[in-house]
Amino acid sequence: MAKDKKLVEQITSMEEDFAQWYTDVVKKAELIDYTSVKGCMVIKPAGYAIWELIQRQLDDRFKETGVENVYLPMFIPESLLQKEKDHVEGFAPEVAWVTHGGLNPLQERLCVRPTSETLFCDFYQKNIQSYRDLPKVYNQWCSVVRWEKETRPFLRSREFLWQEGHTAHATAEEAEARTIQMLNVYANFCEEVLAMPVIRGRKTDKEKFAGAEATYTIEALMHDGKALQSGTSHNFGDGFAKAFGIQYTDKDNKLQYVHQTSWGMTTRLIGAIIMVHGDDSGLVLPPKVAPTQVMIMPIMQKKEGVLEKAEELRGMLAGNFRVKVDDSDKSPGFKFAEQEMRGIPLRVEVGPKDIEAGQAVIVRRDTREKFVVSFEELAAKVGELLDLMQKEMFERAKAHRDSHTYVATNWDEFTDILEHKPGFIKAMWCGEEGCETAIKEETGATTRCMPFEQENLGDVCVHCGKPAKKMVYFGRAY
Amino acid sequence: MAKDKKLVEQITSMEEDFAQWYTDVVKKAELIDYTSVKGCMVIKPAGYAIWELIQRQLDDRFKETGVENVYLPMFIPESLLQKEKDHVEGFAPEVAWVTHGGLNPLQERLCVRPTSETLFCDFYQKNIQSYRDLPKVYNQWCSVVRWEKETRPFLRSREFLWQEGHTAHATAEEAEARTIQMLNVYANFCEEVLAMPVIRGRKTDKEKFAGAEATYTIEALMHDGKALQSGTSHNFGDGFAKAFGIQYTDKDNKLQYVHQTSWGMTTRLIGAIIMVHGDDSGLVLPPKVAPTQVMIMPIMQKKEGVLEKAEELRGMLAGNFRVKVDDSDKSPGFKFAEQEMRGIPLRVEVGPKDIEAGQAVIVRRDTREKFVVSFEELAAKVGELLDLMQKEMFERAKAHRDSHTYVATNWDEFTDILEHKPGFIKAMWCGEEGCETAIKEETGATTRCMPFEQENLGDVCVHCGKPAKKMVYFGRAY
Numbered sequence: 001m002a003k004d005k006k007l008v009e010q011i012t013s014m015e016e017d018f019a020q021w022y023t024d025v026v027k028k029a030e031l032i033d034y035t036s037v038k039g040c041m042v043i044k045p046a047g048y049a050i051w052e053l054i055q056r057q058l059d060d061r062f063k064e065t066g067v068e069n070v071y072l073p074m075f076i077p078e079s080l081l082q083k084e085k086d087h088v089e090g091f092a093p094e095v096a097w098v099t100h101g102g103l104n105p106l107q108e109r110l111c112v113r114p115t116s117e118t119l120f121c122d123f124y125q126k127n128i129q130s131y132r133d134l135p136k137v138y139n140q141w142c143s144v145v146r147w148e149k150e151t152r153p154f155l156r157s158r159e160f161l162w163q164e165g166h167t168a169h170a171t172a173e174e175a176e177a178r179t180i181q182m183l184n185v186y187a188n189f190c191e192e193v194l195a196m197p198v199i200r201g202r203k204t205d206k207e208k209f210a211g212a213e214a215t216y217t218i219e220a221l222m223h224d225g226k227a228l229q230s231g232t233s234h235n236f237g238d239g240f241a242k243a244f245g246i247q248y249t250d251k252d253n254k255l256q257y258v259h260q261t262s263w264g265m266t267t268r269l270i271g272a273i274i275m276v277h278g279d280d281s282g283l284v285l286p287p288k289v290a291p292t293q294v295m296i297m298p299i300m301q302k303k304e305g306v307l308e309k310a311e312e313l314r315g316m317l318a319g320n321f322r323v324k325v326d327d328s329d330k331s332p333g334f335k336f337a338e339q340e341m342r343g344i345p346l347r348v349e350v351g352p353k354d355i356e357a358g359q360a361v362i363v364r365r366d367t368r369e370k371f372v373v374s375f376e377e378l379a380a381k382v383g384e385l386l387d388l389m390q391k392e393m394f395e396r397a398k399a400h401r402d403s404h405t406y407v408a409t410n411w412d413e414f415t416d417i418l419e420h421k422p423g424f425i426k427a428m429w430c431g432e433e434g435c436e437t438a439i440k441e442e443t444g445a446t447t448r449c450m451p452f453e454q455e456n457l458g459d460v461c462v463h464c465g466k467p468a469k470k471m472v473y474f475g476r477a478y
Numbered sequence: 479m480a481k482d483k484k485l486v487e488q489i490t491s492m493e494e495d496f497a498q499w500y501t502d503v504v505k506k507a508e509l510i511d512y513t514s515v516k517g518c519m520v521i522k523p524a525g526y527a528i529w530e531l532i533q534r535q536l537d538d539r540f541k542e543t544g545v546e547n548v549y550l551p552m553f554i555p556e557s558l559l560q561k562e563k564d565h566v567e568g569f570a571p572e573v574a575w576v577t578h579g580g581l582n583p584l585q586e587r588l589c590v591r592p593t594s595e596t597l598f599c600d601f602y603q604k605n606i607q608s609y610r611d612l613p614k615v616y617n618q619w620c621s622v623v624r625w626e627k628e629t630r631p632f633l634r635s636r637e638f639l640w641q642e643g644h645t646a647h648a649t650a651e652e653a654e655a656r657t658i659q660m661l662n663v664y665a666n667f668c669e670e671v672l673a674m675p676v677i678r679g680r681k682t683d684k685e686k687f688a689g690a691e692a693t694y695t696i697e698a699l700m701h702d703g704k705a706l707q708s709g710t711s712h713n714f715g716d717g718f719a720k721a722f723g724i725q726y727t728d729k730d731n732k733l734q735y736v737h738q739t740s741w742g743m744t745t746r747l748i749g750a751i752i753m754v755h756g757d758d759s760g761l762v763l764p765p766k767v768a769p770t771q772v773m774i775m776p777i778m779q780k781k782e783g784v785l786e787k788a789e790e791l792r793g794m795l796a797g798n799f800r801v802k803v804d805d806s807d808k809s810p811g812f813k814f815a816e817q818e819m820r821g822i823p824l825r826v827e828v829g830p831k832d833i834e835a836g837q838a839v840i841v842r843r844d845t846r847e848k849f850v851v852s853f854e855e856l857a858a859k860v861g862e863l864l865d866l867m868q869k870e871m872f873e874r875a876k877a878h879r880d881s882h883t884y885v886a887t888n889w890d891e892f893t894d895i896l897e898h899k900p901g902f903i904k905a906m907w908c909g910e911e912g913c914e915t916a917i918k919e920e921t922g923a924t925t926r927c928m929p930f931e932q933e934n935l936g937d938v939c940v941h942c943g944k945p946a947k948k949m950v951y952f953g954r955a956y
Contacts, residue, residue, distance in 0.1 A: 074621060
């Protein structure tokens with residue numbers, strides 16, 4: 001059995017080196033591979049299938065709120081990118097430039113979209129005339145490019161997959177309502193589908209999106225106590241509309257500027273799943289995004305009737321669950337290790353003795369609990385355990401998050417927590433950007449968000465001692 | 479009513495100017511919009527929803543044959559593109575080059591993928607060691623870029639959406655079988671889902687894909703008698719494997735090269751749907767790819783109970799069909815014209831008199847036949863009519879294709895047909911590339927394919943009179 005365990009033993013433990021553990025998991029669970037293009041990755045079948053489940057379920061939630069999907073070009077002419085001042089300053093330093101098409105130099109260079117606000121504005125400018133054309137609630141699924149210097153699989157790569165919603169509304173109120181609505185879609189998706197609790201709040205002006213009036217965020221806590229920004233929703237007010245001249249005639253025949261929003265989630269969510277739920281045996285997937293929910297393991301599969309029974313059980317479960325049989329010629333120990341590494345929620349073992357007794361053994365990936373169930377009860381028990389696992393994974397992640405969320409009422413406490421207790425720090429803040437910058441420079445901690453659920457933790461800023469304006473979540477972030 | 483018809487009257491008729499008719503339809507059915515990026519388009523909600531239905535149904539068919547989805551980078555280093563000689567010659571003249579990342583020039587320029595054979599080879603070279611790693615049957619959905627000079631919406635644009643399957647196999651036989659299998663998946667999809675009959679066959683060496691040993695194709699006939707290549711499947715043999723060093727150890731522990739295939743379908747299929755099924759009132763969508771299958775039209779909708787009944791009918795149909803109510807404040811004539819322009823298969827009219835009589839009127843988009851049905855029978859009749867329409871659209875397209883397929887046994891017949899009868903020409907060919915080139919230069923007609931179903935139409939080549947080797951479909955093509 002020593003050899004069988006090799007797959008697992010090669011993973012670094014989380015306690016020893018969390019970053020290396022992460023790299024080991026993405027490679028050994030076969031989620032990604034590196035490529036000849038620095039900073040870009042191959043998303044392999046096991047990784048892409050998770051993304052497909054995220055896409056399908058998130059897209060369904062979008063469509064329930066009236067979102068329509070579109071596709072805009074991947075190229076942005078330089079002059080278009082430059083139309084909104086803050087936006088171009090934020091993105092120009094990190095875009096890839098196309099300078100030649102075929103054998104000829106281009107008259108104007110094109111950047112590969114890092115995000116598509118400018119293209120949507122150009123499109124809306126032509127397509128919106130009257131109040132009857134509003135609202136526009138469009139979204140696209142695509143890849144974007146940002147020329148990052150340091151890259152990590154899923155968390156930060158030069159190309160990544162995402163969705164970007166872009167909307168245009170008649171009034172400021174409607175735009176603000178859509179911004180918050182989509183943040184809530186994101187938060188509910190993370191909690192209900194990814195089993196990942198999030199803090200909802202607003203970014204400080206320093207941390208907001210380039211060109212936005214307000215950026216809202218959901219922030220999750222990873223197992224190592226670092227924060228991960230997991231989705232953002234921006235209210236642009238009429239800033240882009242003024243830069244691009246996007247106007248409509250209202251019911252009184254007056255020209256008005258539209259109010260816009262955008263919101264996005266990315267393949268970085270796969271990184272979040274790994275870092276919230278994984279353990280020293282590898283990935284642990286929430287059942288709702290597990291490409292294979294149940295792996296049936298025939299034991300002593302060369303014995304007569306074993307493979308047939310495994311296939312029969314697969315047939316019983318296939319209508320309601322994503323289920324496979326591992327009938328490869330590897331040893332059971334190896335297969336178990338592989339199933340655990342890949343985070344498949346349930347393993348169903350069935351061998352000659354089980355068949356004789358008319359039963360199978362179910363093993364939960366997260367708790368490793370075993371359940372002996374009769375074949376008749378198998379489908380019901382599998383459904384029950386998947387539901388329970390989804391629920392308990394959320395509860396465990398929430399308990400971990402809550403037990404790693406600290407309050408600092410003065411600077412000594414703040415630095416002491418940062419040094420010894422990785423996690424979120426809740427603290428009061430004066431609202432000054434200079435103070436926020438100083439905190440970041442002194443400690444590496446950034447403001448994650450000003451949560452919607454404010455608490456009064458004192459009257460003065462944790463850093464400068466001036467009157468406090470907001471309770472803020474601080475943390476070290478990915 | 480004059481004003482109501484404006485939407486339709488603005489379309490050029492097919493007979494008058496087919497190219498202008500096509501452009502009118504893509505714009506007025508709101509499928510696309512032009513952009514500030516020359517040769518690139520916006521796919522608007524009505525167009526993208528068709529693509530989503532194509533994607534979903536084609537992807538399901540892929541997965542039934544064991545295909546797994548992945549995602550590879552959009553960039554290809556120049557040195558990688560150059561590894562296979564024929565391939566680079568075919569694509570280098572029409573790719574877009576990225577030369578700068580952020581503020582710095584790149585050490586090696588990257589092209590935006592025009593197709594991903596080279597990236598898949600690089601990936602397979604690292605991921606295939608043993609016969610146990612085979613076959614690899616991977617696919618990706620993405621966008622690709624080819625710097626075309628002349629562009630037309632859906633048919634030829636600088637960026638387009640597609641899927642590209644790339645497989646690696648232990649033997650030549652298995653690769654050939656997969657190549658043919660995927661061609662058949664494409665053909666069946668076109669016929670069963672898009673209601674579009676296709677000819678299956680093999681491309682001549684002159685027309686095959688850059689780097690392929692054999693290219694198979696499905697060819698469809700558009701309403702104007704021009705051919706459209708609608709999907710291709712390539713067998714690469716071991717050519718790429720040798721260029722990239724993709725080897726595996728077989729069961730006897732000997733090193734062998736893999737055999738590879740690739741196959742693709744694109745958003746050009748939307749162009750095919752338009753040109754096969756459309757008419758002078760606009761788009762006609764096969765029910766299986768119609769984002770809205772039934773549009774309920776309340777008549778005299780301000781009268782009490784009309785909108786309520788329309789909504790009630792929508793509720794009755796919503797479980798089984800994609801259905802909407804058009805309760806906008808436009809006139810019925812305008813709404814009808816709009817529904818016809820957008821190609822929505824069925825219109826259900828319901829007004830005060832219908833409600834009194836307990837019935838509604840269904841109108842088929844393709845034939846304009848009217849059916850008066852009781853509310854109780856509505857759902858069953860809608861289902862029946864959608865099925866019938868799907869079937870009859872295919873039959874009509876096939877009858878059109880067959881009646882526009884001609885046989886030429888000598889050169890006079892060939893040129894006479896080409897001049898007077900737009901359509902496919904079946905003719906015998908000597909198999910010489912020089913002769914094929916001469917035919918193209920003299921007439922503009924190209925070999926569309928050597929069909930699997932060969933017929934003997936004579937002993938000599940239609941052009942040069944030398945002994946004939948193959949029966950070929952010729953045509954002018956998009």
